[in-house]
Amino acid sequence: MTLMKTQLAFPWTSARITLAFGVAAAAPLVAGLIAGGGSQLVSLALALVLATLWQTVFSRLRKRPMDWSVIVYALVFALLVPASVSLGQQAIALSFGLVFGVMVFGGRGRGFLNPVVVALSFLAISGADLDVMQAGQSVAILAALAGVELLWLGLLSWRLIAGYAVTLALMAAIWPLSSGLGTLIGASSVVGLVFLISDPAASAGTNAGRWAHGVLAAALVLLFAQNGTGDISLSAVVSAAFLASVFAPMVDQAVIWLNARRRARRAGQGSGARHDG
């Protein structure tokens, strides 16, 4: 059936979603490149090559069409990876993230992890210092604008972001961070929220679950920040995003269970005679 899918103002196709996320990720990346004097260009090239390589390998192995959505993850990785990490380490970490974070599940939307989070966690576990990333305010501002774009397009969940923001603000008010309130809107915090924690492929998929996911991620971010350097560092955001993603399917299952129970109670109100259709 070739029913034309054109009558929606902007119907989503996988290509358009990739484009929207790509544009969103490119904006802070360009700001980061300008601020860093172009030192991340090699990382970017490496990340793009690796993403294409792994996607091609898995497409061939699985005899599936190419899926370009992982390109977005390459952009985000190039934005976040500290320049002090050697290229070899970057290559191994990103390959691990792509293969075990998304490819083994069958592509974006079929797994439950964000490959950038997996790659950065891999780097953190292997002893690299993630917190040397010195992204400027321009990156934070452009990442926030990208977040607004994605929210406006409906690709990010406002529930998740609202849950995150409210929880973070409340907890920071009760339990102040040593580095002050400015860290709440620093580059790690904003980029992490928009591209890691809010990733729709790696967060809860129900409305109630989205609230819970935002609240949980914010609580974890603050917990890790308090136990670390006292500010919202990249490592705190990455660890929080990782744990929140791992718990997201469980949160969704809880929502499903509550929904099924509520419907069963409603349905039980009527007569119970069985009829064959």
Add this chain to the structure above:
Amino acid sequence: MFARNPISGSHPQGNLRVRQGRDLWFGEAPDATKIAPCPVGSVGLMGADYSDLCFDPIIAEGDAVALGQTLCTDRHQPSITLVAPCAGRVESITRGARRRLKTLVITPEGDDTATFDVPSEPGNSAALRDVLLKSGAWVSFRTRPFGRVPHAEATPDAIFITATDTRHLAADPRAVLSDLSEQFQRGVTAIHDLTQGPVFLCQPEGPALVPAMDRLRIVQVSGPHPAGLAGTQTHHLFPVSEIRTVWEINAQDVAAIGHLLMTGTVMGTRVVSVAGTGVTQPQLLRAPLGAAISDLTRGRLAAPGVRALTGSPLDGRDLPYLARRDVQVSAVLPTPSRAGVFGWFERVTATKDGATLPMEAFERSFPFDLLPAPLMRALASGDVESAQRLGCLELLEEDMALLTEICPSGCDYGVLLRQTLDVLAEDLSA
């Protein structure tokens, strides 16, 4: 989430205001005040409209048939019949798998009409059931769950009469019923006798279409599509389950039952909306059931290559004849593929069978207390048990049409739901 006025026994009137949903634009709606008769050159009955039944023709090619004459009977329940929607000659009979009816084509001619003995006084449900079966009106009922023609002896827990139609480009049922109000009332009264449970009449806002009756609940429905579909209405008013079945029937079929009981003859025509961007002049036509799509759209298509579908623009199907439960034909112009860098990018990066990406837009266009993203995943992965737990028994193909349209994966969730429901129907009847 929903402004819901619980419909309880003591309140015959109620409101159902649906907030979630989406009205899309596929062209101008037809003028509701004019209904033009549309003579057609051929009429086809398609076995695929009744996938769970196995019809055997009892007439032969070349036979002359009268309006209302029995053409086919079901192999397993011979009392369920298909009748001729017009007088004419049987042009061809094609059979499909296991020799069941695939298509039966009639060329209309003459005006022979079969008459039926109708029960004179209301309340005689056995006689009513008998005449509905004999006159072919039985197949206008559809069960929920599963969306099948009800068993000849079954009794539903409730009946839903759908006098609302929010499908894009569909005719306004109020306009269609305006000159059938007497027949419609008679039909509602008759249907009322088929169940001991409540009968829901879902209608647009405004004065009640029929006077109050015991067990009849008149519900005024408002909101964007799919507020007017029976699935949305049953979900909020009388949710179905493994142990609770409702029958649904659309308003025009109810009026046809009323006509049958008043005159003893079958009303073989329906008002069909022919509309869409591919149609020069959207119009309401009075045409026989199963009219050939090419006859309904002759001289009305805006461009030669436009395909007219039976059903709504969202979930219409490309079939040669109007399907039994469809009262609209939609023809939408194809959009030219984009030129330039963006078009190139779209073609290069297009994925045919991608995974879905859960978006809040799913919840915003799905007016059910069900969880769309988990349900879509369960359907796409063929996880029948999870789909059942997530409430798929309350749904039929048409209820998934908006999600299919919005989801970026390109999956047809209506088809996936049908497969799941067929498995569940077999499991639950075992």
